[in-house]
Amino acid sequence: MNFLEINKVLSNKVRIDILHWLKKPEKNFPPQVNVPDFNDGVCVCHIQDKTGLSQSTISHYLTMMHKVNLLIATRHGKWTYYKRNENEILNYIDSLKNEL
Template sequence: MMRAMDRSTQIKAMASEQRLTILRLLAEPQRHFGHQWSADPVEFGVCMTLIAEALAVAQPTASRHLEILKQTGFITVRKHLKWSYCKRDEAAIRDYLNWLGTELSSRA
């Protein structure tokens, strides 16, 4: 179970259109990053450089967004050689959505 402060960080992370776009792109890695040659985008994750290109932002900007998503648990980052690969953490995202649904339902 996440602490309230962690949930607050997750909510702030979801308030960014760029971060939502990253999560949408990573939901279908083969479709959006099938051209990645260094590793299988589905099995291994997507290279941060390709994510920056997909967003049309500089690498440092993409890295900041990815770091926030990593801190919230929505993605995992795996290093291989000189690259870092990102993958959605489906369980963490599902947990957040379940929590949000419960919070938004009416309570007596």
């Protein structure tokens, strides 16, 4: 785990908001059309709508979060869905507790 890279990702309020919203997707996003539930995460289009930012900015943010394993990406056809990687988030928190 690279603390510096994860900390860089977490240094942006919108990326923190995304992690917060994905913690309870059913409360923060509308029902999804192409999948029956949130088991594979939330469609990028819904995350973009909630942030109000451009598609390219949100894609960049989600890619950054995925590269440091904070998010898990799943493809359904042409759509990508993201959910929190709870194990990695807990590992990061535990490592912070132990190291600092």
